[in-house]
Amino acid sequence: MTRVFNFSAGPATLPIDVLEQVRNDLLDWNGSGMSVMEMSHRGKEFVAIAEQATADLKSLLGVPDNYSILWMQGGATGQFSAIPMNLLRGGSTADYVVTGSWGKKAIKEAGRFCTANTAARPVDDVFTHVPAREQWNLDPNAAYVHYTPNETIEGVEFPEVPDVGDVPLVADFSSTFLSRPIDVERFGLIYAGAQKNLGPAGVTIVIVRNDLLGQALPQTPTVLDYQQIAAADSMLNTPPCFAWYVCGLVLQWIKARGGLPAMAERNARKAGKLYDYIDGSGYYRNPVRPSDRSWMNVPFTLPDAGLDAAFLAGAGEIGLSTLKGHRSVGGMRASLYNAMPEAGVDALIDYMKEFARTNG
Numbered sequence: 001m002t003r004v005f006n007f008s009a010g011p012a013t014l015p016i017d018v019l020e021q022v023r024n025d026l027l028d029w030n031g032s033g034m035s036v037m038e039m040s041h042r043g044k045e046f047v048a049i050a051e052q053a054t055a056d057l058k059s060l061l062g063v064p065d066n067y068s069i070l071w072m073q074g075g076a077t078g079q080f081s082a083i084p085m086n087l088l089r090g091g092s093t094a095d096y097v098v099t100g101s102w103g104k105k106a107i108k109e110a111g112r113f114c115t116a117n118t119a120a121r122p123v124d125d126v127f128t129h130v131p132a133r134e135q136w137n138l139d140p141n142a143a144y145v146h147y148t149p150n151e152t153i154e155g156v157e158f159p160e161v162p163d164v165g166d167v168p169l170v171a172d173f174s175s176t177f178l179s180r181p182i183d184v185e186r187f188g189l190i191y192a193g194a195q196k197n198l199g200p201a202g203v204t205i206v207i208v209r210n211d212l213l214g215q216a217l218p219q220t221p222t223v224l225d226y227q228q229i230a231a232a233d234s235m236l237n238t239p240p241c242f243a244w245y246v247c248g249l250v251l252q253w254i255k256a257r258g259g260l261p262a263m264a265e266r267n268a269r270k271a272g273k274l275y276d277y278i279d280g281s282g283y284y285r286n287p288v289r290p291s292d293r294s295w296m297n298v299p300f301t302l303p304d305a306g307l308d309a310a311f312l313a314g315a316g317e318i319g320l321s322t323l324k325g326h327r328s329v330g331g332m333r334a335s336l337y338n339a340m341p342e343a344g345v346d347a348l349i350d351y352m353k354e355f356a357r358t359n360g
């Protein structure tokens, strides 16, 4: 068996210990005589798996009791619609801070349900920094303020949670969820697709403050109605059982390694190493303002895009996989989620040094 260092932005690399556990459990989960894929979601085995995962997520993130944790489907993209449908609460406007490609998609989708104000967005959509908070144009009557703490494509990450007063803050944590501790109380709602730091694709986490529930637009589909999903413990219909179970294993893996403070320390070190090398190389380049650089997704360019194919081919030969940047920005992107070992970052830097030396 050959495992590569997989730098994919998502679906992304999972901890080897988790994959081995999945393999061990595959035919017979815990003496049940069946795989988790084959279990009734209403049976006591799966209900125990689901409850444990929710409890572990709650304790790892320190989710207060007045919040609901929902396991949903439809991806973060589904939430781009679910959020206005559930959170407008009689209002007609919402504020969006756009710092990259995913924020652009979120505001576009919200425009189908409300007046979605652009509270801040860089001129010409050149996404290389977080606009200063004083320059945001917030509407005091907005039902919520939406932002994207980490833009997966551009590699722009908010260094801190912005202060928006009493208006509920809504955040698309997809690509930085569980990378570091967060103060959940600062948010009205947090959401994230699982397929980066949490598990396989197919499940989407929503953590929402309970006082925001119960006022969904009348036409909201039941499977997107937070109140109804909360009331049914996320089992309103058949949930993505297998994905939920694998997420549970990842949560236990994070816990066993010291929880989110330990993840943060390791992630800061991994990303710091790579940015330091890029900045000092005189060869590779990352355009993002240093204070706003992502710990999870590190885009970089070579001096000449004509070298990209050779860079990727050479990387592939030594097991450094999926480094091609998103088609909209070009160049390279190394995603360094929790499950990327430090040895993977070291191997990437060694390869980059060698490539620069021989192609400089």
Ligand code: PMP
Binding pocket: 010, 074, 075, 076, 077, 078, 102, 148, 150, 151, 152, 153, 172, 173, 174, 175, 193, 194
């Ligand atoms: N938001 C962000 C920040 C993302 O990185 C992604 C996926 N890469 C999405 C939204 C869309 O997620 P999904 O594919 O789960 O709908």
